[in-house]
Amino acid sequence: MVEAMSQLQKEKAQLQEELVVLRERLTLHDSEQQATTTQLQNQVENLKEKLISQSQEVSRLQSELGGTDLEKHRDLLMVENERLRQELQCCEAELQALRAQPAATPCQGCEHVQESTQLRDKVSQLQMEVLENKGMLSELNLEVQQKTDRLAEVELRLKDCLAEKAQEEERLSRRLRNSHETIASLQAQSPPVKYVIKTVEVDSSKTKQALNESQARNQHLQEQVAMQRQVLKEMEQQLESSNQLTTQLRSQISMYETELERAHGKMLEEMQSMEEDKNRAIEEAFARAQVEMKAVHENLAGVRTNLLTLQPALRTLTNDYNGLKRQVRSFPLLLQEALQSVKAEIGQAIEEVNTNNQELLRKYRRELQLRKKCHNELVRLKGNIRVIARVRPITKEDGEGPKAASVVTFDPDDDAVIHLLHKGKPVSFELDKVFSPGASQQDVFQEVQALITSCIDGFNVCIFAYGQTGAGKTYTMEGTRENPGINQRALQLLFSEVQEKAADWEYTITVSVTEIYNEVLRDLLGTEPQEKLEIRLCPDGSGQLYVPGLTEFQVQSVEDINKVFEFGHNNRTTEFTNMNEHSSRSHALLIVTVRGRDCSTGLCTIGKLNLVDLAGSERVGKSGAEGSRLREAQHINKSLSALGDVIAALRSRQGHVPFRNSKLTYLLQDSLNGDSKTLMVVQVSPVEKNSSETLCSLRFAERVRSVELGPGARHTELRSWSSQEHLELEPACQTPQPSARAHSAPASGTSSRPGSIRRKLQSSGKLKPVPV
Ligand code: ADP
Numbered sequence: 001m002v003e004a005m006s007q008l009q010k011e012k013a014q015l016q017e018e019l020v021v022l023r024e025r026l027t028l029h030d031s032e033q034q035a036t037t038t039q040l041q042n043q044v045e046n047l048k049e050k051l052i053s054q055s056q057e058v059s060r061l062q063s064e065l066g067g068t069d070l071e072k073h074r075d076l077l078m079v080e081n082e083r084l085r086q087e088l089q090c091c092e093a094e095l096q097a098l099r100a101q102p103a104a105t106p107c108q109g110c111e112h113v114q115e116s117t118q119l120r121d122k123v124s125q126l127q128m129e130v131l132e133n134k135g136m137l138s139e140l141n142l143e144v145q146q147k148t149d150r151l152a153e154v155e156l157r158l159k160d161c162l163a164e165k166a167q168e169e170e171r172l173s174r175r176l177r178n179s180h181e182t183i184a185s186l187q188a189q190s191p192p193v194k195y196v197i198k199t200v201e202v203d204s205s206k207t208k209q210a211l212n213e214s215q216a217r218n219q220h221l222q223e224q225v226a227m228q229r230q231v232l233k234e235m236e237q238q239l240e241s242s243n244q245l246t247t248q249l250r251s252q253i254s255m256y257e258t259e260l261e262r263a264h265g266k267m268l269e270e271m272q273s274m275e276e277d278k279n280r281a282i283e284e285a286f287a288r289a290q291v292e293m294k295a296v297h298e299n300l301a302g303v304r305t306n307l308l309t310l311q312p313a314l315r316t317l318t319n320d321y322n323g324l325k326r327q328v329r330s331f332p333l334l335l336q337e338a339l340q341s342v343k344a345e346i347g348q349a350i351e352e353v354n355t356n357n358q359e360l361l362r363k364y365r366r367e368l369q370l371r372k373k374c375h376n377e378l379v380r381l382k383g384n385i386r387v388i389a390r391v392r393p394i395t396k397e398d399g400e401g402p403k404a405a406s407v408v409t410f411d412p413d414d415d416a417v418i419h420l421l422h423k424g425k426p427v428s429f430e431l432d433k434v435f436s437p438g439a440s441q442q443d444v445f446q447e448v449q450a451l452i453t454s455c456i457d458g459f460n461v462c463i464f465a466y467g468q469t470g471a472g473k474t475y476t477m478e479g480t481r482e483n484p485g486i487n488q489r490a491l492q493l494l495f496s497e498v499q500e501k502a503a504d505w506e507y508t509i510t511v512s513v514t515e516i517y518n519e520v521l522r523d524l525l526g527t528e529p530q531e532k533l534e535i536r537l538c539p540d541g542s543g544q545l546y547v548p549g550l551t552e553f554q555v556q557s558v559e560d561i562n563k564v565f566e567f568g569h570n571n572r573t574t575e576f577t578n579m580n581e582h583s584s585r586s587h588a589l590l591i592v593t594v595r596g597r598d599c600s601t602g603l604c605t606i607g608k609l610n611l612v613d614l615a616g617s618e619r620v621g622k623s624g625a626e627g628s629r630l631r632e633a634q635h636i637n638k639s640l641s642a643l644g645d646v647i648a649a650l651r652s653r654q655g656h657v658p659f660r661n662s663k664l665t666y667l668l669q670d671s672l673n674g675d676s677k678t679l680m681v682v683q684v685s686p687v688e689k690n691s692s693e694t695l696c697s698l699r700f701a702e703r704v705r706s707v708e709l710g711p712g713a714r715h716t717e718l719r720s721w722s723s724q725e726h727l728e729l730e731p732a733c734q735t736p737q738p739s740a741r742a743h744s745a746p747a748s749g750t751s752s753r754p755g756s757i758r759r760k761l762q763s764s765g766k767l768k769p770v771p772v
């Protein structure tokens with residue numbers, strides 16, 4: 001579209017340029033024609049003058065009739081005639097050129113007519129251009145008109161000139177006739193002349209000669225005049241041709257005019273068609289406008305009807321508005337009233353909420369108690385004493401050879417079963433869970449962490465590590481610095497749990513580190529670790545036990561724990577030179593107390609976590625110990641037996657639990673009793689040389705676990721047993737046989753058992769009788 005527009009514009013510019021050139025040519029042609037005409041007029045004028053002067057000369061010569069001066073004039077006239085002839089030739093050439101020039105013009109004009117037709121076609125497309133062309137055409141018209149006028153003038157002038165020439169010719173011929181007549185009259189006057197001739201005989205011949213010469217000259221002049229006439233004739237012919245040219249030009253002009261008229265007609269037609277289009281468009285627009293007007297009228301009518309229907313609504317709205325205005329006026333009063341009533345309502349609601357809150361608090365407390373009760377019941381049903389075994393990996397200390405080979409295998413489908421090859425015989429045990437040597441500290445901790453967190457809820461928890469020396473008890477409980485055991489992990493877990501509950505609860509965590517060696521309880525965090533501690537009943541009559549003078553350290557971070565452990569360790573090492581041996585012969589206890597207070601209810605909880613690294617359970621008889629070594633063994637045996645008894649009594653729901661049979665069970669009484677939770681980790685050495693001890697430990701573990709729970713068990717009392725006793729009497733001990741035994745007082749329980757042990761040991765011959 002843009003390209004077409006630019007193309008049209010270019011064409012328009014070209015046409016305009018061509019028009020300008022045409023106009024210039026026209027003006028040039030006009031001016032040339034004018035100049036030629038004036039030139040011709042001038043030449044005619046000159047010729048006339050020359051003719052006049054020549055005629056005058058002829059008359060003067062005729063009057064003078066001869067003399068030498070006449071001859072000179074004659075020569076001069078001849079020269080002049082020659083020049084005039086030349087000038088005439090030039091004029092002819094110019095006229096020829098002029099004739100050739102106008103012949104080219106119509107041809108050019110024809111092209112322009114075609115171009116102008118094209119232009120008109122284009123002009124018809126663009127009204128503006130048509131208008132411009134119209135202007136230009138009118139200008140051309142005007143110019144043509146002017147030219148025509150000028151040509152008419154020239155014609156008129158030429159006619160006048162011709163008339164004048166004719167008159168002049170007539171006059172000249174008249175004069176010539178007159179001169180002939182004069183010459184004839186002169187010839188007729190011969191007598192006087194004869195007289196003269198007689199008197200001037202000599203002179204008369206000369207004069208006759210001169211006359212003859214002048215007659216000849218006259219003849220010649222007449223010839224020249226005839227020639228001039230010829231020239232004049234030629235000029236007339238030229239004028240005629242010029243007239244023909246003018247007619248040609250006129251015909252061209254008329255052609256142009258008809259062309260113009262046609263263009264004008266076309267233009268008028270176009271204008272008419274445009275006018276029609278315009279009218280049609282106006283009519284269409286009018287029709288459209290009428291339709292729209294109609295629609296608008298209809299809309300208006302609709303709006304009017306709407307307005308009519310809206311009027312009642314407006315009336316009701318106005319009424320409403322007035323009503324609202326009235327209400328707004330009375331609003332402050334209403335608001336005040338409403339505020340008062342709302343205040344009263346709020347007060348009432350607050351009171352109700354308060355009472356509801358009280359009720360909810362009461363219900364919450366009851367719910368808490370219920371939850372604890374449910375939990376206890378759940379624990380009771382699940383069994384709040386669990387036994388797991390952990391087999392340590394074979395170490396360098398185990399040595400090499402067949403004695404150091406592993407005799408422990410596991411069931412890939414059941415992680416609660418362990419198989420032991422003892423003296424070539426396979427024995428299987430089923431516990432709550434068995435950890436193979438590959439189990440990590442974290443794996444073990446994973447198993448016990450539920451117990452530890454329950455301590456935050458106010459439950460008492462005991463975790464024991466049981467097993468022969470070197471089976472991994474200390475590793476499981478304490479672990480190494482890089483890979484800590486249950487003790488440190490438990491405290492870390494407690495810290496993080498407490499942190500999580502910090503928004504609602506305030507907690508304090510305290511730790512005590514104690515040791516029971518040869519039935520003596522010692523405070524490892526105290527300033528005097530060698531001092532014996534006593535276990536006493538709380539004077540408040542709650543039945544709770546407490547250890548007067550036992551040091552408690554509050555801990556808040558792992559650093560605190562490490563410091564406490566280090567302190568306890570140092571106290572233990574300074575006391576005993578052979579630390580390894582001592583530690584295996586004593587029970588190490590880490591007692592963690594978690595005291596919590598619910599910020600919203602003020603409810604207080606207290607939970608105890610007892611982490612116990614028991615003394616080695618191996619049979620001392622093997623080494624043939626005596627003296628202090630034997631005493632140690634007896635104490636260990638006693639306390640481990642007591643622990644077994646207590647656990648058995650607890651699991652079987654016996655009415656009496658012999659806590660007082662050892663310092664260990666007595667100290668842990670409140671953590672083993674009631675809804676407390678106990679976990680026994682039985683540590684196992686996998687090597688062949690320890691298979692007897694392993695068998696012993698696993699049997700102890702199985703016994704602890706296999707004591708039946710349930711209402712029937714409540715009234716069933718297990719026979720008292722010890723960790724070593726059953727090992728000595730293998731057939732009897734392989735399956736624990738619950739035996740009816742009267743409830744014995746703690747003192748009698750303790751007094752009867754060592755005797756039986758001694759008896760058994762004596763009968764086996766493995767232990768020398770010693771006084772207990
Ligand atoms: P106990 O305390 O029963 O006498 P220890 O815990 O002192 O036995 O363990 C004896 C050795 O066996 C230690 O050198 C200990 O590092 C290593 N040990 C015990 N259990 C593991 C275990 N699960 N993984 C790696 N080494 C262990």
Ligand code: MG
Nearest residue numbers: 473474583584
């Ligand atoms: Mg140890």
